[in-house]
Amino acid sequence: MNTKSGYVAIIGKPNVGKSTLMNALLGERLSIVTNKPQTTRKRVLGILSDENYQMIFLDTPGLLEPSYLLQRKLLDFIENSVKDADVLVVIIDILKDPNGEKTLRDEKMQKIIKSEKPKILLINKIDKSNEEILSALVSKIESKKIFDRVIPISATEKFNIKSVQEAILDFLPEGPKYFPDDQITDEPERFFVSEIIREKIFENYKEEVPFSTEVVIEEFSERESRKDFISASIIVERETQKPIIIGKRGEAIKKIGKIAREAIENFLQREVFLELRVKVKPKWRNDKRMLKSFGYDKENE
Ligand code: GDP
Ligand code: MG
Numbered sequence: 001m002n003t004k005s006g007y008v009a010i011i012g013k014p015n016v017g018k019s020t021l022m023n024a025l026l027g028e029r030l031s032i033v034t035n036k037p038q039t040t041r042k043r044v045l046g047i048l049s050d051e052n053y054q055m056i057f058l059d060t061p062g063l064l065e066p067s068y069l070l071q072r073k074l075l076d077f078i079e080n081s082v083k084d085a086d087v088l089v090v091i092i093d094i095l096k097d098p099n100g101e102k103t104l105r106d107e108k109m110q111k112i113i114k115s116e117k118p119k120i121l122l123i124n125k126i127d128k129s130n131e132e133i134l135s136a137l138v139s140k141i142e143s144k145k146i147f148d149r150v151i152p153i154s155a156t157e158k159f160n161i162k163s164v165q166e167a168i169l170d171f172l173p174e175g176p177k178y179f180p181d182d183q184i185t186d187e188p189e190r191f192f193v194s195e196i197i198r199e200k201i202f203e204n205y206k207e208e209v210p211f212s213t214e215v216v217i218e219e220f221s222e223r224e225s226r227k228d229f230i231s232a233s234i235i236v237e238r239e240t241q242k243p244i245i246i247g248k249r250g251e252a253i254k255k256i257g258k259i260a261r262e263a264i265e266n267f268l269q270r271e272v273f274l275e276l277r278v279k280v281k282p283k284w285r286n287d288k289r290m291l292k293s294f295g296y297d298k299e300n301e
Helices: 018-029 071-084 107-113 131-144 161-171 187-204 241-246 248-268 288-293
Strands: 004-011 044-049 053-059 087-093 119-124 149-152 214-223 226-236 272-280
Touching (some): 004 018, 004 071, 018 044, 053 161, 119 131, 119 161, 131 149, 187 214, 226 248, 248 272
Parallel strands (some): 004 053, 119 149, 226 272
Antiparallel strands (some): 214 226
């Protein structure tokens, strides 16, 4: 039997239950989350591997976690995630958006909805709603004929999660598995932490500096009865960029350190100690070996 594999973009406003759904879908079978070197950096939330398929779930930052977005790249990112996805999964929170208008009228959502890709709509949190509201919402959405499937779920109660999996599988194209099935790694936290720092750099420095910056997590250790220790290097290409990152009397880097730490703590849901350093690595973008050490290890890119 041929395997099926592909990217699944999970789209929805903050707090609709994306993370909870991911956990329910992946359960114990979360195999790997890494920074895959692609032309556009994908945020991989998780991968669900089975004998015959592999679903790679993508985060679409604009609609997902507003505090983590690269402001200026926001629309590009969403568009890329949607463009790269094989299947789009949109989540509505029936408690906050009982008639679906808040989600469907959203400007970014309008763009996404126009896409030709298979689209699955999940109505979440039905455990706290009622039959009447739910059936009204289902018929309203079905009558719009935007989505290929409409599935009411409860992510916390794990209700209909199997149906979500089956629906995604129906629309997943045939293809090889992109990731090994069995690899378990602590990469996701490192990856997200470096992405958060990178975002804060994008938000706080002017044009060319962020684009020649990379962030490497040098150390990430849990410490007993103390905060996690994270040491990160901000890699720049030119000696002249270093003082820009650091700022007058270190004020700029101090500010980045503070806002990045807050965002990391918010993401990890625990306190951390964050140490930032700046390193100059001339022309890191062109250096194959160095790119590899940053995780960009695909030979043909
Ligand atoms: P995200 O921001 O979209 O990732 O949302 P989260 O997964 O973090 O969930 C936001 C809040 O909604 C949390 O408090 C969840 O416990 C809650 N939540 C998620 N799914 C459900 C559900 O099916 N039913 C109920 N009642 N609450 C849910
Ligand atoms: Mg979340």
